[in-house]
Amino acid sequence: MMNWIVEPWPWYVAGPLIALTMFLLLYIGKQFGMSSNLRTACAAVGGGRVADFFRFDWRAQRWNLIVVVGAVIGGFLASAYLSTNTVEINPELTQKLETQYNIKSAGEAYLPPELFGNEVLTKPFNLAILLIGGLFVGFGARYAGGCTSGHAISGLSNLQVPSLIAVIGFFIGGLVMIHFVYPILF
Template identity: 75%
Template sequence: MNWIYDPWPWYVAGPLIAFTMFILLLAGKQFGMSSNLRTACSAMGAGKAADFFKFDWKAERWNLMLVAGAVIGGFIASNYMSDNIVEINPEVAQQLATDYQIESAGESYLPTELFSTAALSNPFTIIILLLGGLMVGFGARYAGGCTSGHAISGLSNLQLPSLIAVIGFFIGGLVMIHLIFPLIF
């Protein structure tokens, strides 16, 4: 059973994703994580406050099960099926330690300097997390979906708006990591 603990190669994982998308396409469904927030809010009665949430959420409850499975699967995988260590280039780990004082890079999945309870005592960290969350949420809503929805579902359905959104996601990521991240940290 070692195969389940090791990362799967692209030539196995890629066709499995394509097969899943084919099944969803045949079923008339679209994959995406950000749309589940709308479904969850509607299920909890948000339709009373905003017309955006007035729709038949029960028709989309399959997608809520997808999110629940992702959360449960992620918990099981990270706690019982891996050592939570990301193997990164030693030069990158050295640069993170030197330039940004992130000593745990390459030793844990989430660097403790950024994601520990002690890091949350810093108001700057909380502001960065709140602003980042708001920008991601706004961007996903404004783009009509999140990265997984556009990159996996939209592109597999050959949707031009998804291609434009994915190109925008990549450009935004490059700008963030090369221009904005060094200014913040």
């Protein structure tokens, strides 16, 4: 009976639900995006005393902070109770991950411990990659005026040309990273 919530939903169900959510947000005059919540959170804890960028009425964005809290709680509940924490991937990719990148748990664990385990965080190189990557992601989201979810879901739903340009940039950046930068670093 619970299979409908445990299994991935097909595109023809999930897509219209996302579209309905976007329509409702547009109807009530709200915009969706996760990175804007960082600004709201900084304003809520007094960031406006340090920088003018954080000096605004953050209470008007409380609903968006609730979305983030819901996403965190929902992600935890789904991971802990509704998932086997495995993912089916192409056997050729599993073989490549095992032979080229020494990731033995590919296809067995949703978050392979070779990449996401606690022992990975004890290596200075990995910490540096995470910190530098986090700075790039944060700077990029701010410079682009939003994150991937904001531009790809909300911006494209509003037919905003800057969001289309940002999404194309995100896609190109991801391709360059995975095909050129990642093999050099790892």
